[in-house]
Amino acid sequence: xxxxxxxxxxxxxxxxxxxxxxxxxxxxxxxxxxxxxxxxxxxxxxxxxxxxxxxxxxxxxxxxxxxxxxxxxxxxxxxxxxxxxxxxxxxxxxxxxxxxxxxxxxxxxxxxxxxxxxxxxxxxxxxxxxxxxxxxxxxxxxxxxxxxxxxxxxxxxxxxxxxxxxxxxxxxxxxxxxxxxxxxxxxxxxxxxxxxxxxxxxxxxxxxxxxxxxxxxxxxxxxxxxxxxxxxxxxxxxxxxxxxxxxxxxxxxxxxxxxxxxxxxxxxxxxxxxxxxxxxxxxxx
Amino acid sequence: xxxxxxxxxxxxxxxxxxxxxxxxxxxxxxxxxxxxxxxxxxxxxxxxxxxxxxxxxxxxxxxxxxxxxxxxxxxxxxxxxxxxxxxxxxxxxxxxxxxxxxxxxxxxxxxxxxxxxxxxxxxxxxxxxxxxxxxxxxxxxxxxxxxxxxxxxxxxxxxxxxxxxxxxxxxxxxxxxxxxxxxxxxxxxxxxxxxxxxxxxxxxxxxxxxxxxxxxxxxxxxxxxxxxxxxxxxxxxxxxxxxxxxxxxxxxxxxxxxx
Numbered sequence: 001x002x003x004x005x006x007x008x009x010x011x012x013x014x015x016x017x018x019x020x021x022x023x024x025x026x027x028x029x030x031x032x033x034x035x036x037x038x039x040x041x042x043x044x045x046x047x048x049x050x051x052x053x054x055x056x057x058x059x060x061x062x063x064x065x066x067x068x069x070x071x072x073x074x075x076x077x078x079x080x081x082x083x084x085x086x087x088x089x090x091x092x093x094x095x096x097x098x099x100x101x102x103x104x105x106x107x108x109x110x111x112x113x114x115x116x117x118x119x120x121x122x123x124x125x126x127x128x129x130x131x132x133x134x135x136x137x138x139x140x141x142x143x144x145x146x147x148x149x150x151x152x153x154x155x156x157x158x159x160x161x162x163x164x165x166x167x168x169x170x171x172x173x174x175x176x177x178x179x180x181x182x183x184x185x186x187x188x189x190x191x192x193x194x195x196x197x198x199x200x201x202x203x204x205x206x207x208x209x210x211x212x213x214x215x216x217x218x219x220x221x222x223x224x225x226x227x228x229x230x231x232x233x234x235x236x237x238x239x240x241x242x243x244x245x246x247x248x249x250x251x252x253x254x255x256x257x258x259x260x261x262x263x264x265x266x267x268x269x270x271x272x273x274x275x276x277x278x279x280x281x282x283x284x285x
Numbered sequence: 286x287x288x289x290x291x292x293x294x295x296x297x298x299x300x301x302x303x304x305x306x307x308x309x310x311x312x313x314x315x316x317x318x319x320x321x322x323x324x325x326x327x328x329x330x331x332x333x334x335x336x337x338x339x340x341x342x343x344x345x346x347x348x349x350x351x352x353x354x355x356x357x358x359x360x361x362x363x364x365x366x367x368x369x370x371x372x373x374x375x376x377x378x379x380x381x382x383x384x385x386x387x388x389x390x391x392x393x394x395x396x397x398x399x400x401x402x403x404x405x406x407x408x409x410x411x412x413x414x415x416x417x418x419x420x421x422x423x424x425x426x427x428x429x430x431x432x433x434x435x436x437x438x439x440x441x442x443x444x445x446x447x448x449x450x451x452x453x454x455x456x457x458x459x460x461x462x463x464x465x466x467x468x469x470x471x472x473x474x475x476x477x478x479x480x481x482x483x484x485x486x487x488x489x490x491x492x493x494x495x496x497x498x499x500x501x502x503x504x505x506x507x508x509x510x511x512x513x514x515x516x517x518x519x520x521x522x523x524x525x526x527x528x529x530x531x532x533x534x535x536x537x538x539x540x541x542x543x544x
């Protein structure tokens with residue numbers, strides 16, 4: 001049952017060293033504030049899962065918190081590559097990074113299988129693709145009815161999933177709007193789920209009957225963190241801070257610059273900075 | 286009247302022309318996105334554009350910077366979850382054209398966006414395939430657009446991120462893939478289509494002012510030209526104005542956002 005907590009408490013209670021953890025968001029609603037709290041609490045030995053690891057995974061990898069990453073597209077959307085992740089893969093800095101690489105279709109299916117309580121996902125994919133030669137978790141099954149050969153990957157079952165959403169109501173139910181990505185599946189696939197939200201409203205009585213709502217009993221912890229997706233965006237609240245993504249490319253290109261930036265903008269602040277960061281981005285999509 | 290245009294503009298416009306009003310198109314970010322939206326704003330107003338973030342039938346007024354910009358959702362017929370996107374709509378066989386870019390491409394339309402060098406010790410770790418491996422196998426056919434460079438158009442791709450025609454011939458069918466695969470390549474210099482038998486990309490038309498040497502000098506394999514090699518039609522005023530307005534709106538919008 002969802003418990004309203006401070007972000008500090010929620011991360012401390014739910015994320016342990018060595019956990020497999022997903023901070024999900026597909027360009028939209030990326031839980032930056034939650035990931036920054038995990039960085040401040042200096043969690044180690046994590047296996048990070050995400051379809052589209054971007055800036056915030058670059059930061060966690062650069063801070064040496066990550067042993068392994070399971071992903072399908074690692075880039076800075078609209079800008080380029082992830083330079084801290086590249087440094088880890090190419091030069092083992094600050095430490096070696098194990099990678100388990102999939103396609104989007106595989107990851108989406110794997111989350112869905114996790115949410116459905118299945119051990120693996122079956123789909124038509126990876127035909128002719130090189131990933132199945134370098135990833136032992138991409139295998140083949142034969143349809144018992146038609147004989148068709150299909151791809152199989154293990155389901156994703158994180159110890160804990162973090163997502164950001166627009167609203168919680170007072171009971172702790174969660175409303176996600178806009179590009180909903182794979183967040184519902186990521187929450188339902190996980191043992192524990194922490195949701196940061198823009199705001200808490202009385203009820204969802206005026207919400208469309210088919211809206212994407214996670215009932216409070218499917219969520220472990222709810223934290224109110226306005227701006228918590230920045231520099232990603234929250235549909236209906238603030239736009240994407242494209243300049244921050246461009247700036248990250250420069251910051252991440254240099255180890256020293258990166259460490260300085262993390263010190264100043266993550267390690268010595270708390271989640272209240274996020275509301276200030278979105279103050280000039282409000283009023284649009 | 287002489288109209289001035291850049292090679293980039295010619296590439297985008299030539300790519301836009303390949304799309305039809307009835308197409309259901311899975312759009313890659315970057316050059317494909319511009320081409321798909323120019324098609325929608327000129328000769329194909331009813332084309333369905335799909336981005337992998339789950340936005341179906343989107344009609345953005347400005348070009349998105351990422352596949353998940355809010356503009357795509359705001360203007361879409363519907364926005365579905367990413368698992369639904371890949372399972373029902375892509376794997377379900379409902380997409381007629383996949384439009385992809387490439388970091389590395391070979392003559393058989395195999396695409397690499399994963400690594401340069403060895404996978405386990407890469408000299409450059411690229412972002413990876415994202416949706417491309419299954420876009421390449423599940424869409425009815427694949428159009429590819431990229432700028433020509435010796436680094437980009439290579440003899441053999443370092444990694445098979447997305448399977449095109451393999452080593453050519455019937456490789457694709459032999460793997461049990463029933464879709465057509467790459468049927469069109471539009472670069473900044475030329476329009477290419479695969480040979481019906483060997484599946485090797487052949488230059489069908491040169492963009493205005495481009496020579497065979499230009500094409501060969503920026504391509505890492507020995508280029509074959511069609512016997513009836515043509516010249517790509519120059520951009521019309523409508524096509525150019527549409528593309529330039531779209532780019533200007535995009536730049537203005539992003540400048541406001543970051544101001």
